Amino acid sequence: MLSYTDLKPGKIIVFDDAPFEVVATSGVVKKxxxxxxxxxxxxxxxxxxxxxxxxxxxxxxxxxNIEARDIQFIYENRGTIVFSDPDNPKNRFELSSDIxxxxxxxxxxxxxVEAQVFDDEIIGIKIPIKVELKVVEAPPNIRGNTxxxxxxxxxxxxxxxxxxxxxxxxxxxxxxxxxxxxxxxxV
Numbered sequence: 058m059l060s061y062t063d064l065k066p067g068k069i070i071v072f073d074d075a076p077f078e079v080v081a082t083s084g085v086v087k088k089x090x091x092x093x094x095x096x097x098x099x100x101x102x103x104x105x106x107x108x109x110x111x112x113x114x115x116x117x118x119x120x121x122n123i124e125a126r127d128i129q130f131i132y133e134n135r136g137t138i139v140f141s142d143p144d145n146p147k148n149r150f151e152l153s154s155d156i157x158x159x160x161x162x163x164x165x166x167x168x169x170v171e172a173q174v175f176d177d178e179i180i181g182i183k184i185p186i187k188v189e190l191k192v193v194e195a196p197p198n199i200r201g202n203t204x205x206x207x208x209x210x211x212x213x214x215x216x217x218x219x220x221x222x223x224x225x226x227x228x229x230x231x232x233x234x235x236x237x238x239x240x241x242x243x244v
Contacts, residue, residue, distance in 0.1 A: 059120050061085070061095045061112035069102070069121040072110065076102040076121040076175045102173070102180045121175060125183075128172045130164045143169050152179060162217040163188045163235045184235050189244050190214055192221075192229045
C-alpha cells in the first residue's frame, strides 16, 4: 500500500482495476480548512486515457505489480502482429496494434523486446532508446544543395522515414532515437 504522499511521476498504481502510470502530481497541498491532498494526473496503460484524481490520507493506493518478460517479434501482416516466446518459438501469440503502437516502426523480425505484463496480460512493449536500422531507400546526393541544411529523407528496412544528413546512402546502417524518431548517428 502506498500513501498519498508517495505518488510521484513514474509510479504505477492500480486504479479502477486497471494499471495507471502517474504522469504528474501537484505534490502534497494543504490549504486552510482543508485536509492535505495530492492531485495526480495518470495515464491508463491499457487505453492511454488520461485522468486526474485527488488523493487524501483516507485513500488506499495499491502499487501495480508489473513484470517484464522478453518476447520475440516474428512478423506483421495486414494488421496481425505475431510474437513468440524467445525460448520456445512454437509458442506464438498475436498482439493488437493498440498495444504495440508505434514501436513496430523500430523493431525488425526476430528482435527481442520487453513486454510489460499485468495480471498475465501484456499491456505494453518497451524498446531500447536507440535502435540500428538499415537504409533501403535514399535519394541521390545533389552536389551543392546545402542551402536547406544538407538533409534528406531516407526509408529504413522497417518502413520508417528518417531525416538524415546528405552523406547517408542505401546500405548504410543508422542509429535512430525511438523516443523522437530522429537520426542519431551512422553506425
